[in-house]
Amino acid sequence: MRFTTEDLLRVTFAREPAPLMELELALAALQRSDLPPVFGRWQQALRRTFPRGARPLLELVPPSGRGPLFLDPLSRGLDDGLDQVLSAPAGFVRSELVRVRAAYRRPVTGWVHGLAGQDRDAWRVLTEALCTAYDSLLASSWSGVQSAFDAERAWRTRLLADQGIRTTLAGLVPGARWRGTTLEFNWPEEAEFALDGRGLVLLPSMVWSRWPMLAVRPEAAAILVYPAVSPLPLLDEPVGTAPLAALLGSTRAAALTLLTRQRTTTDLATELSIAKSSASEHAKALRAARLITTERSGKAVQHSCTPLGLDLLAGAGGPVTA
Incomplete structure (x- = not known):
C-alpha cells in the first residue's frame, strides 16, 4: 500500500465500530475453517443458531470477507448503515455484485438478479436478512x-x-x-x-x-x-470498567500485568489458573501486538513486557513492576 x-x-x-462491516466479517468467519482456536466455540455457537432468515446473505458474502462494498458501509450505528445500504447507487450495486460473482464464483440466483435490477421485493429480503443476522450474531455482544x-x-x-x-x-x-x-x-x-x-x-x-x-x-x-487486539470471543469475559481489560480482555490484561517480571508459559498458566495451551495462545496474541517479547532458555520459553507493554500498563494505571 x-x-x-x-x-x-x-x-x-x-469514530465507532461499523455494525454492518462487523456483520459481513462475522458472516465470513462463519464459513472459514482456519480460524484461531480462540474463535472455535464462538464459531460453533453461531453455526448452531444461525437463523434461516439470514441465509440469503451467504449468497453475497464469501469466506474471504470481500463481499459487495455497498453491503458494509462505515456508519454511525445500525440504522444509519441500513439507510446507506438502501440508498446505494444502482450502478455501484450492479458493479459490486458482478465483481463478487467473478472473483469468488458466487451463484447468480433469482434473488441476486433482483438486487441488481433494483427489485423491491429482493431489497426487502436483503433488509430483513441483515436485521435478522445482526440480531443473531452481534446484537447481544454489541x-x-x-x-x-x-x-x-x-x-x-x-x-x-x-x-x-x-x-x-x-x-x-x-x-x-x-x-x-x-x-x-x-x-x-x-x-x-x-x-x-x-x-x-x-x-x-x-x-x-x-x-x-x-x-x-x-x-x-x-x-x-x-x-483488534482482543477478538469478540474474549469480550464475553467480565471486564468491568478497567480500561486495560476492555482493550485486552480480563485474562490477557492479567497476563500482561504478570509479565512485568519474566515468566514462562507454565508460570502464566499456573498463576492465571488456565490451561497451558490457553496461556500460550494469550502470550502469542500479546507478542503479536508487540506488548511482550519471548525468548527460549533451554527447554523453557520466557516471556516479558516490552517498553510498549510497560507504557500501556502505566497509562492504564496498572503496575509497572512485579
Whole structure:
C-alpha cells in the first residue's frame, strides 16, 4: 500500500465500530475453517443458531470477507448503515455484485438478479436478512464490541502520539513493514494499491482474525480493516470498567500485568489458573501486538513486557513492576 505525504497526513481512526462491516466479517468467519482456536466455540455457537432468515446473505458474502462494498458501509450505528445500504447507487450495486460473482464464483440466483435490477421485493429480503443476522450474531455482544473498540482506539491514538504514524501503522498486524513510503502486509495474494491522496481510515474489527483488508469506495477515504487486539470471543469475559481489560480482555490484561517480571508459559498458566495451551495462545496474541517479547532458555520459553507493554500498563494505571 503506497502512501503519499498527503495520505500520511490524512490517516484517521474510525469514530465507532461499523455494525454492518462487523456483520459481513462475522458472516465470513462463519464459513472459514482456519480460524484461531480462540474463535472455535464462538464459531460453533453461531453455526448452531444461525437463523434461516439470514441465509440469503451467504449468497453475497464469501469466506474471504470481500463481499459487495455497498453491503458494509462505515456508519454511525445500525440504522444509519441500513439507510446507506438502501440508498446505494444502482450502478455501484450492479458493479459490486458482478465483481463478487467473478472473483469468488458466487451463484447468480433469482434473488441476486433482483438486487441488481433494483427489485423491491429482493431489497426487502436483503433488509430483513441483515436485521435478522445482526440480531443473531452481534446484537447481544454489541456493548462489549463498543467498549473494546473505544479502548483500542484510545491505545492506538496514544501510540500515534508517542511513537508516530509509521510505528502505529506497522504495529497494526504482525509482519507489517515499511519500504520507503510503502507499507507491506502479509496477504494471501499479490496486490498493490496507491492511496493517491485519498487518505485512510483505520477500523479495528473484533470478529476478523486474518490479514488486514482494504475497502475502497468512490470519492471517499480508503478503509483499512485490521484485527483488534482482543477478538469478540474474549469480550464475553467480565471486564468491568478497567480500561486495560476492555482493550485486552480480563485474562490477557492479567497476563500482561504478570509479565512485568519474566515468566514462562507454565508460570502464566499456573498463576492465571488456565490451561497451558490457553496461556500460550494469550502470550502469542500479546507478542503479536508487540506488548511482550519471548525468548527460549533451554527447554523453557520466557516471556516479558516490552517498553510498549510497560507504557500501556502505566497509562492504564496498572503496575509497572512485579
